Amino acid sequence: MSASNAPGAVRRALPKKSEGEQRGPRSPKRLLVYFLLSLGLLVMSAPFLWMAVSAFKTTGELSASPPVWIPTEWTLENFRKLLDKLNLPLYFMNSVIVALLVTVSNLVFCSMLGYALAKLYFVGRNKIFGLVLGALMVPGNLMLLPLFVLMSKLQLIDSYAGLVLPFAAGAFGVFLMRQFMQSIPDELLEAARMDGAGEWYIFWRIVMPLVKPALATLSIFTFLGSWNNFVWPLIATNDPDKYTLPVALATFATDPNKAGGSNGMLMAGAFLVVLPVLVLFIALQRHFTQGIATAGMK
Amino acid sequence: MSTTTGKAAQPAKVTAGPGASRSPAAGPGNHEGRRGRKKTSMGVQNAAGWLFSTPFLVIFTVFMAFPILATLLMSFTDFGLRNVTRPLDANFIGFENYVNLFGDERFLKSLFNTAYFVVIGVPLTIALGLVVAVLLNNGIDKARTFFRVGFYAPVVTTIVAVAVVWRFVLDPSDGLIAGVLSEVGLTSPDFLGSETLAMPSMIAMAVWRNVGTVMVLFIAGLQAIPTEVREAARLDGAGAWQEFRGITVPLLRPTLLYATVITTIGYLNVFEEPFVMTQGGPSDSTLTVSLNMYREGFNFFHMGYASAMAYVLFVVIMGITVLQLRLLKDNTK
Numbered sequence: 001m002s003a004s005n006a007p008g009a010v011r012r013a014l015p016k017k018s019e020g021e022q023r024g025p026r027s028p029k030r031l032l033v034y035f036l037l038s039l040g041l042l043v044m045s046a047p048f049l050w051m052a053v054s055a056f057k058t059t060g061e062l063s064a065s066p067p068v069w070i071p072t073e074w075t076l077e078n079f080r081k082l083l084d085k086l087n088l089p090l091y092f093m094n095s096v097i098v099a100l101l102v103t104v105s106n107l108v109f110c111s112m113l114g115y116a117l118a119k120l121y122f123v124g125r126n127k128i129f130g131l132v133l134g135a136l137m138v139p140g141n142l143m144l145l146p147l148f149v150l151m152s153k154l155q156l157i158d159s160y161a162g163l164v165l166p167f168a169a170g171a172f173g174v175f176l177m178r179q180f181m182q183s184i185p186d187e188l189l190e191a192a193r194m195d196g197a198g199e200w201y202i203f204w205r206i207v208m209p210l211v212k213p214a215l216a217t218l219s220i221f222t223f224l225g226s227w228n229n230f231v232w233p234l235i236a237t238n239d240p241d242k243y244t245l246p247v248a249l250a251t252f253a254t255d256p257n258k259a260g261g262s263n264g265m266l267m268a269g270a271f272l273v274v275l276p277v278l279v280l281f282i283a284l285q286r287h288f289t290q291g292i293a294t295a296g297m298k
Numbered sequence: 299m300s301t302t303t304g305k306a307a308q309p310a311k312v313t314a315g316p317g318a319s320r321s322p323a324a325g326p327g328n329h330e331g332r333r334g335r336k337k338t339s340m341g342v343q344n345a346a347g348w349l350f351s352t353p354f355l356v357i358f359t360v361f362m363a364f365p366i367l368a369t370l371l372m373s374f375t376d377f378g379l380r381n382v383t384r385p386l387d388a389n390f391i392g393f394e395n396y397v398n399l400f401g402d403e404r405f406l407k408s409l410f411n412t413a414y415f416v417v418i419g420v421p422l423t424i425a426l427g428l429v430v431a432v433l434l435n436n437g438i439d440k441a442r443t444f445f446r447v448g449f450y451a452p453v454v455t456t457i458v459a460v461a462v463v464w465r466f467v468l469d470p471s472d473g474l475i476a477g478v479l480s481e482v483g484l485t486s487p488d489f490l491g492s493e494t495l496a497m498p499s500m501i502a503m504a505v506w507r508n509v510g511t512v513m514v515l516f517i518a519g520l521q522a523i524p525t526e527v528r529e530a531a532r533l534d535g536a537g538a539w540q541e542f543r544g545i546t547v548p549l550l551r552p553t554l555l556y557a558t559v560i561t562t563i564g565y566l567n568v569f570e571e572p573f574v575m576t577q578g579g580p581s582d583s584t585l586t587v588s589l590n591m592y593r594e595g596f597n598f599f600h601m602g603y604a605s606a607m608a609y610v611l612f613v614v615i616m617g618i619t620v621l622q623l624r625l626l627k628d629n630t631k
Contacts, residue, residue: 067477122347146368199346246458270459
């Protein structure tokens with residue numbers, strides 16, 4: 001499926017014949033490979049399965065020792081109790097709004113600089129590209145403390161702006177967009193320039209439609225990055241009404257007075273946080289693995 | 299501003315820049331070399347180039363460059379809670395924070411814990427990622443996507459939620475592992491409550507979560523190895539293991555290097571796992587540098603001190619990255 005779009009697909013198609021002869025579909029070697037991979041997959045999915053099953057267990061079954069593997073009666077009790085105690089729809093909306101704003105601003109700003117770095121020949125271009133590469137390597141921890149002070153000064157603590165602005169244009173996005181935009185032939189842009197098109201028109205009407213696959217990859221990565229982000233929202237919000245989903249869940253999970261003992265509620269919470277991400281990932285998995293491979297080939 | 303020489307020199311340099319030739323987007327379809335030049339477009343391109351760069355540069359300067367510099371300045375001050383409203387009132391105290399750090403047993407312990415996490419976690423993650431990638435690349439065609447999605451799924455999930463789940467998985471009385479152990483008649487140790495087991499448990503979770511990233515990198519690397527090379531080796535009578543050792547591993551060096559560096563950087567910054575699972579306990583046995591920094595900075599508001607920690611961690615990360623780049627590159631030939 002997705003393999004057909006990967007860069008190596010053509011090359012991989014070649015050896016099939018000889019490999020097929022050496023290792024038939026039912027050869028013991030191949031069975032061993034399948035067995036090992038299935039075992040690995042079981043280990044990988046066990047925590048998710050455990051979470052999904054436990055979220056629907058009754059209190060009695062949750063604390064049973066040895067544990068009950070499959071609940072005898074599936075209950076929504078844990079979800080009900082959780083939603084009573086924790087305003088999840090609000091945190092969900094906060095996360096969605098922040099992630100959408102971060103994604104849109106990254107798409108626009110990173111594409112703009114990506115276009116400039118790939119297609120515009122201007123003085124200082126190489127210095128800016130060096131800056132982008134440098135920014136890729138700096139750990140986020142280095143910025144947290146002054147960023148908090150800055151946001152306090154700007155009165156942006158507990159605001160969407162405070163959550164969005166530090167992530168409004170990431171170096172990864174610039175790098176990705178530049179890589180893709182380099183493949184657009186200069187002749188195309190020159191032709192448009194001859195016809196009197198301005199740079200903005202060329203960027204917006206010609207280049208952007210041509211890099212839609214890259215924009216898709218960047219949106220997914222940025223959206224999920226923001227959705228899963230924890231440290232900055234933890235610092236930049238004091239008012240529980242402004243918490244994002246992970247901050248709300250972590251605060252709930254680490255407070256012994258709230259959910260400390262109730263694994264049922266916590267599994268229900270984790271289930272609700274993880275499920276949309278997993279569904280999104282499975283639906284769009286092609287873009288993920290390609291994006292990783294592209295970004296990885298530095 | 300614009301000079302003809304500068305313009306002529308730049309495109310060539312950028313084409314040769316990192317990644318340009320290996321990206322699927324660039325490569326053979328790149329027309330960089332034969333652009334028709336028109337003098338009139340020069341000034342326009344200069345102006346446009348800077349206009350297109352401005353939004354990123356503004357955000358970068360205000361929310362990244364400035365804070366990075368400010369952290370450095372803060373690390374030489376006694377920046378505390380009162381300075382959040384009046385930053386300029388902080389007192390310059392020279393290297394005192396840095397000197398204090400190295401007499402601070404908690405900090406040294408957090409440094410040790412972080413090193414422990416990296417030294418055990420990175421090789422495990424890389425090795426398992428490589429194994430899965432090689433298995434997936436050998437004789438599995440139909441189910442490849444299925445397995446790849448399965449192994450990569452933990453990477454994309456929200457780490458806080460996953461840490462909450464793992465806390466329960468590791469629960470000694472009613473957790474998943476306790477259940478499996480009791481099926482074979484064993485009692486589960488108190489993983490997160492034990493000073494010796496808490497960190498290994500966290501490493502297990504990190505490996506579980508990050509194997510997928512490494513796997514995807516290695517799959518891309520494996521697919522870039524020309525099949526002719528493998529064929530030739532096989533014709534010469536190389537077995538699977540010889541082929542792996544003699545061809546796959548050497549040709550995967552660049553991927554190995556990249557995967558090791560990014561995994562190490564990620565693990566050196568480990569924060570969410572101990573924050574959610576143990577809060578650094580028991581007895582600081584899972585207190586990492588990042589968690590320590592967060593606590594000093596945002597719980598106790600010793601922000602100058604925490605800034606010094608951030609820079610020590612940064613220097614460690616830079617040092618290790620440079621060292622890894624050098625070591626692994628030298629081994630290539």
